[in-house]
Amino acid sequence: MEKRKSNSALRTSLIAVLTAVVVVFTILVKIPTPTKGYLNLCDLAICFIAFTFSPLTALIAGGLGTAIADIISGYPQWAPISFVVHGLEGLVVALIVKRSSQDISNLVKVSTIKVILAMVACVIIVAGGYFVLSAIFMSLGFAAAAAGIPGNIGQSGIGVIAGYALSRAVIKAYPPVQGLLNY
Amino acid sequence: MSSATIFFEGKGFLYRVDARAKVIALLIACVFVFLPIYFSGILTLSILLVSLSFYSVGIKNTTNILKAILPMIILVIIFSPFYERSGTPLLIYKDNLILTYEGLIHSLTLSLRFFSITFACSLLFLTTKMNAFILALQSFFVPYKTCLTISLVFRTIPTIFDAFNQISDSHSLRRSNQLKKKRLKNLFPTLTSALVVSLKTIPSLAMALESRGYGLKTKRTNYHMLSSYKYFIFQTIAIIFLFMVLLLTFKKF
Amino acid sequence: MLALDINSLRFKYKSWTEKKTDNTFDNLDLQVKEAEKVLILANSDEGKTTLSRLVSNLLTKFIPSEIEGSIKLFNQDINSYEPYQLIDKICYVSQNPMEMFITTTVEDEVAFPFETIGIERNKIIEIVNSALIDWGLEKYREVSPSELSGGERKRLLLAISFAINSKIIVFDEAFDDLDKEYRDLLAKKIKEKNNTFIVLSARYLNQFNNVFNRILTLENGQIHNNQDFKTQFTHQAIHHYLNNSRLLKSKDFREDNLLIKKEKLEISSLEIERVRESNKSIKFNLHCDNFIVRTGEIIRLVGKNGSGKSTMSRILCGLDKPLTGKLTLNDEQINKDLLQTKVAYLFQNPDLQIFLPTVYEELAYGLENIEGLSSKQIKEKVQSCAKLFNLELDETPSTMSFALRKFLQAGVYYLLDRPFIILDEIDGAMSYEDSYYIIDKLSEKGSALIIITHDDNFAKEISDRTYLFEDGIVEEIL
Structure with missing residues (x-):
């Protein structure tokens, strides 16, 4: 007698907790850089979510999480840009690697091509997005904004691979996560 | 990190401003710096923000914000001027034009824009509790x-x-x-x-x-309240007035 | 009228691996009359939390599971309600307060349910004020619940539950984490109020005397009327261990039969200061003149909630640095890094110390770093340890029962042969039997055990010495 009712509370909790995960991963490890202040693990968290949950969830958690992280770590001026860039990152990566929840539970591998595609998309969105948006809206000019590109490429590229590995590790260590995949 | 906020406990001027009014002020400030205005306009706003910061959250917090954005400002100042090649020469080395007056003003405008946005955002979150901020969002x-x-x-x-x-x-x-x-x-x-x-x-x-009842259709009540509407409207009008004055004084058009 | 009526309830959680799960409940019946006060005693694995969540209709909507039979509240099947519609009928008080908190300050936490049901603001302010005063939380109003100590959190949860005042209140280990003062208060409230109370507990406490109309037990998935509960659910449970284990043997015996190196850890003139981040005015200081522990000893740290027992333990095992003070190991000054390899610390929450996908990997993890151990030796050690703590090597730790996760946590440090082991609230949410089992096994090699508890009587008979934490001072009581 399994029941499926509308489950707004569970959906809200899922989004809130995953967003908080992105926030914590973002402020946990800080490697200072000239541009955005610091490199961090946010791409890892966002890609973990993209490989495990739905594209919409990845969009909200990625965007909201990095924006809140910017606000509470003293870089609030970056919040709108982070919201757009990382939200888009979560959405696109999740769309590229999307599998049925059955496949995710059974740890069916994502094809190498898709992983590479996700990496390329992720790098373009993050490095390119920060470059363009910060040059225009943060009024940095293109020359100064370019200083952030190398760090962002490395961080987001590694994020995709590590996020994938983390997704598999978590499903193995905590099988009941499968019950949350459909929300 | 047991409380996730940069809120700084204080009693300065900005703490008495309604959260909604502060959010509006921040939005106007962000638009203002991109309008076609003279450099002196952005400079005035920056000075205004720094003095507001001194007065509201103290020297230590103000220097902290400065420290956080300094590297970025330096980058902008170093790189940007050399792109502007036309205009009054300021610095010439062995017949090569290094820096023009327009180039210098351009790069200073860029940095002060960044500077103003940063200060305005930081001040909002340093002086507003997260609860109040969320209530402000709700009222918008x-x-x-x-x-x-x-x-x-x-x-x-x-x-x-x-x-x-x-x-x-x-x-x-x-x-x-x-x-x-x-x-x-x-x-x-x-x-x-x-x-x-x-x-x-x-x-x-x-x-x-x-x-705890989440899901009930009854209309929610609020335990917390922002200051009365009268306050909020008065403050918002004052803020809009201030920016209008700035705009009219420094407009290029 | 019956407040609660459970008929032939069968329940099991959905299995996520190939392994079949057993029924948590099999033909369980329970009838509770209106205004009746019922105590249900059960060991930690019998499904106390599952039962309390089921009767509050909170479980099946959020955790995939299979259920048969009927649960009725005031003659209405609970399936005809959404969980949020039951707020005036039944209130579930979780064993782990943190999982029930949804806001960022203590006062908001109390106000939240009243905001959702639309009580007017002035009334909510009154309710919040009186709830906080009742449970001694007035000064923490604007503090974040995550900064409260375990006992304070429990008090906050109780304050909310009594403020909501549902017709039925289900307490899952509500007396845990509370000091005597508040245990008495809670017992008094249960006795005086007219609500229907269902209290689930792994232990029969002194405070329970003369409070309940009926005392039942939950064993093997069914409710029983076992009047011989005291031998299993009170301190009497220790006698079983006292009769056939090393624990009974004198301290001298244990010290003479060490399987590990003899060592001594000492702290002198220790000074600790802790400040709450969200409210800097609430400070906390702790002073300790002298603290000493030797291998082979069993000592207890007792004191109220928030008296600094855990704070001091973090210093003992080298996770934090004291403000001032001297730590020595075998009379030589010792640094944080070395301390970390000498003193084990079993956190109250085992989940923070368990992270690998199988029991085997978890137990072998620490051993793999030890030089000179062959993989065959590791395997043997892990196997014998698993046997000792009743663990199955291929199980997934995150889905095992709380008691088994606790056993696994103990097994990890058992294998590492640490000379000193701190057990933080090992009696919390565990039956006496299980707690003593862990203590018994961990003491086998002669490691010094430092048992943190706020239960004056827990492990009294087996400990050699006791340190009391009171008013910011740590002193040995004789």
């Missing part, structure tokens, strides 16, 4: 569910943070040898278990929400 017709989600995020951050720290602690307690500290090797399992602990809280958080 952001749906309750979104506001609740944001507040749940703030509720969850310390828990995950604590979990992460305790998990790393427990890793150090399992070392067999005091010299071997494999931070990087331990990072992956630490992240995995931090995620497991976080994911485990999802169903119980949903239970908590519903057991």
Whole structure:
């Protein structure tokens, strides 16, 4: 007698907790850089979510999480840009690697091509997005904004691979996560 | 990191301004710096913001904000001027034009724009409690569910943070040898278990929400209240007036 | 009228691996009359939390599971309600308060349910004020619940539950984490109020005397009327261990039969200061003139909630640095890094110390770093340890029961041969039997055990010495 009712509370909790995960991963490890202040693990968290949950969830958690992280770590001026860039990152990566929840539970591998595609998309969105948006809206000019590109490429590229590995590790260590995949 | 906020306890001027008015002021300021105005206009706004910061959150916080953005400003000042090749020469080295007056003004405008946006944002969050900020969002017709989600995020951050720290602690307690500290090797399992602990809280958080009545159709009441509307409207008018004066004084058009 | 009526309830959680799960409940019946006060005693694995969540209709909507039979509240099947519609009928008080909190300050936490049901603001302010005063939380109003100590959190949860005042209140280990003062208060409230109370507990406490109309037990998935509960659910449970284990043997015996190196850890003139981040005015200081522990000893740290027992333990095992003070190991000054390899610390929450996908990997993890151990030796050690703590090597730790996760946590440190082991609230949410089992096994090699508890009587008979934490001072009581 399994029941499926509308489950707004569970959906809200899922989004809130995953967003908080992105926030914590973002402020946990800080490697200072000239541009955005610091490199961090946010791409890892966002890609973990993209490989495990739905594209919409990845969009909200990625965007909201990095924006809140910017606000509470003293870089609030970056919040709108982070919201757009990382939200888009979560959405696109999740769309590229999307599998049925059955496949995710059974740890069916994502094809190498898709992983590479996700990496390329992720790098373009993050490095390119920060470059363009910060040059225009943060009024940095293109020359100064370019200083952030190398760090962002490395961080987001590694994020995709590590996020994938983390997704598999978590499903193995905590099988009941499968019950949350459909929300 | 048990309380996730940069809010700074204080009694200065900005603390007495209504959260909604501050949010509006921030939005206007961000638009203002991109309008076609003279350099002196942005300079005036920057000076205004810094004095406001001194007066509201003190010297220490102000220098902290400055320190955080200094590297970026330096980058802008170093790189940008050389792109502007036309105009009155300022610096010539061996017949090569290095810097023009227009180039210098352009790069200073860019940096002060960045500077103003940063200060305005930081001041908002240094002087506004998260509760008040979320209430302000709510009064700007952001749906309750979104506001609740944001507040749940703030509720969850310390828990995950604590979990992460305790998990790393427990890793150090399992070392067999005091010299071997494999931070990087331990990072992956630490992240995995931090995620497991976080994911485990999802169903119980949903239970908590519903057991406190979340889902009922009755109209919600609010325990907290922002200051009265009269205050808010008066302050908002004052802010708009201030920016109008700035705009009219420094407009290029 | 019956407040709660459970008929032939069968329940099991959905299995996520190939392994079949057992029924948590099999033909369980329970009838509770209106205004009746019922105590249900059960060991930690019997499904106390599952039962309390089921009767509050909170479980099946959020955790995939299979259920048969009927649960009725005031003659209405609970399936005809959404969980949020039951707020005036039944209130679930979780064993782990943190999982019930949804806001960022203590006062908001109390106000939240009243905001959702639309009580007017002035009334909510009154309710919040009186709830906080009742449970001694007035000064923590604007503090974040995550910064409260375990006992304070429990008090906050109780304050909320009594403020909501549902017709039925289900307490899952509500007396845990509370000091005597508040245990008495809670017992008094249960006795005086007219609500229906269902209290689930792994232990029969002194405070329970003369409070309940009926005392039942939950064993093997069914409710029983076992009047011989005291031998299993009170301190009498220790006698079983006292009769056939090393624990009974004198301290001298244990010290003479060490399987590990003899060592001594000492702290002198220790000074600790802790400040709450969200409210800097609430400070906390702890002072300790002298603290000493030797291998073979069993000592207890007792004191109220928030008296600094855990704070001091973190210093003992090298996770934190004291403000001032001297730590020595075998009379030589010792640094944090070395301390971490000498003193084990079993956190109250085992989940923070368990992270690998199988029991085997978890137990072997620490051993793999020890030089000179062959993989065959590791395997043997892990196998014998698993046997000792009743663990199955291929199980997934995150889905095992709380008691088994606790056993696994103990197994990890058992294998590491630490000379000193701190057990933080090992009696919390565990039956006496299980707690003593862990203590018994961990003491086998002669490791010094430092048992943290706020239960004056817990482990009294087996400990050699006791340190009391009171008013910011740590002193040995004689």
